[in-house]
Amino acid sequence: MTRRIIGPFNRVEGDLEVTLDIESGRVAAAYVNSPMYRGFEQILQGKHPLDALVYVPRICGICSVAQSAASAQALAQAMGLQAPQNGRLAANLTLAAENLADHLSHFYLFFMPDFARDGYADRLWFAAAQARFKAVTGTAAAEVLPVRAKFMNVMGYLAGKWPHTLSLQPGGSARALEEAEKLRLKILLTEFRVFLERILFGDSLQAVAALDSEAALWAWMESRSHRADFAHFLSIARDLELQQMGRATDRFMSYGAYSDGETALFQSGLWADGKLQVLDVSAIREDVTSSWMAGDNALAPDEGETLPQPDKQGAYSWCKAPRLSGQVVETGALARQMVAGHPLVRDMVAHHGGSVLARVVARMLELALVIPAMENWLKQIQPGAPFCVQAHELEEGRGVGLIEAARGGLGHWLDVRGGNIHNYQIIAPTTWNFSPRDAAGEPGALEQALVGLVADEGRNTAPLAVQHVVRSFDPCMVCTVH
């Protein structure tokens, strides 16, 4: 057996290192290390409750709005506030814009460049993949960066700026929209839709959203021009059998996304043992056996603590190990669409379990599903009606904010005493997916997904299959250990 340490892992948000034990050319065991600790939960202690809205977005530059939204929700619950309809719609639009921009960045900037690496030089599709998707020099990156930047102009209207807005408040949105701004937002959404339909999909969003089985997906691919980037990816994926790569636990969790106050666009739940179940958030515990954190018992997040212990024996990551009823779960776009019941991802998982392909397909589906929802929310906004209600001073109280960020379920647990934050615990999506081993020795989702992959020991660089699996989760390491 040989041991290899792969890091610094780039084209992920933040710092990541993966240790692989390799036997007979395959990964026998994987250990995922989040090598940076900043201590936001410690920084937040003693602060004025509303100050959390300044600090938490700065946990993460890529899911900054998701952090704000979770915090605003926790504060609203603690204060007993309900945002007016306009405020809720604006908050949904802001979060959706971030999530979709993240999906876009992940596909073009983080994930696809790996197929343009020299390790694939013998593949028939290599020259085309290299011309289109090569990092920095490919035509796709050059085309997508300005499209992404233009799309993010929706944040100029909805949130003042991105990242790190303070528009999202427990009482709603601090940014009331005028009629003219609604029109400008509509035009920006339309331009983005045109890009997706023409360049990414080569088909209407409706047609992509309607794909209902893996067979239909492959048939659709055959019918598309390979100049459309998603079809281009699918042709590569089929050759490399990415549907067979990167299976984790097949237990999928979603907090539910984009609520209108009563129902959510994507419902919450747990998909386990091949069926949909009610998600019991009170069954979440954070295990720190393999984390450089003090403490013996796995604690519920509303009673949780985060105290670094850098010299702890047997630990190998700053990341804690959250577990649901003691079990490892996966979160992200794939989990969200499994729980929401999209027939295409349900069918793919029924055939192969979770995979690199299914994770990417779920993100692409969300681009097709959420843009029409955004157009609809925008239409419902009524300039002149209120966007925000006044928050009040909070002496004592608890609140929980459960949000779906691009990368999956994000939870904030707030405890206010004597007018200040007494405790604030955060479990980010990648904390779930990239968690280390727990007290029972069970590896986290990525650690399981890496086992069995071909890892050519002779090569100096990180095995490409390992890179595909790692990036298929779209990890956000700055969130993981905040």
Added chain:
Amino acid sequence: MSEVSRNAPHPNPLPPAGEGTNAEGLNLLWLQSGGCGGCTLSLLNADCRNLFDTFKGLGINVLWHPTLSEQSADEARAIIDSCASGATRLDILCLEGAVLKGPFGSGGFHKTTGNDSMMSLIESLCKVARHTVAVGSCAAFGGVTAGGSNPTDACGLQYDDDSQGGLLGEDYRAAGGLPVLNIAGCPIHPHWVVETLASLAAGELREEHLDVFRRPRIYADHLVHHGCTRNEFYEFKASAHKPSDLGCLMENMGCKGTQVHADCNIRLWNGEGSCLRGGYACIACTEPGFEEPGHAFGVTPKIAGIPIGLPTDMPKAWFVALAALSKSATPKRVKENAVADHQVITPVSKRTRLK
């Protein structure tokens, strides 16, 4: 620092930093440590044809960037090590995120492959870099990462909060002769970075182009207040009372825009945005120590009803006198709109030719 004119040249100007551009281009290495990566994500919002072509056109060769480059793991480490050893010329080192010195000065809160601390890797690269650039308030001063009890002992490259020192010490100069350039902001505006790098690449950036906190004066010579769309409310001291109100955010909502150095309301963010236009206060994110203001961010600290933080260059007596006068003269339209989230009274249209 409030008594020092921030426009004055540095007391000990150093010789200019090398002439002209290098025909091969300037090699840029970008590293991240104790931060959120938000400055990179903000940089990607740059309004240009595409960032890669812009850098190339400016003569900047990006050796490696953690978010954008192809090379991972060993290949990435080889590029970094080649810079540190001097085998590859390092013209511009950009650090995003604070330096994490803890625990106990070991740098162990951020280790990189091979068990080195990121702190020691940054230090060795700073020794060979021709220019060293702190991207964002964390890398410049410590920023939010140094907030609260500063659990990771975070600091900036050459500042610790508003004191010189930081990781590299007061006397540090990069090989090109300049101290660390502090492109402060949380996050940075993309064009602050692109323009600073353009100026470096052209060999035009001198110490006199930096303000008292070594922020590029291209943006730090302005106040956030300049260009604020709430200006009519400011003039009449017609103030907002809750988030989403249209009124001035200075009197009640914690806004420091009249004191803070940055051009956020002149060049705007994400198209047509800014914090004030987004409905919330300027929290002074380009200033050292903004993360610990000593009061709740959303509430203006006052003594006897007068905000402690008065507009820059404004004598207190005049401010008080003018505020009282303008409050007494506030038009009904301005007064009522200030506490609404949309114009409840629109400006009167005059029917005659305007003079």
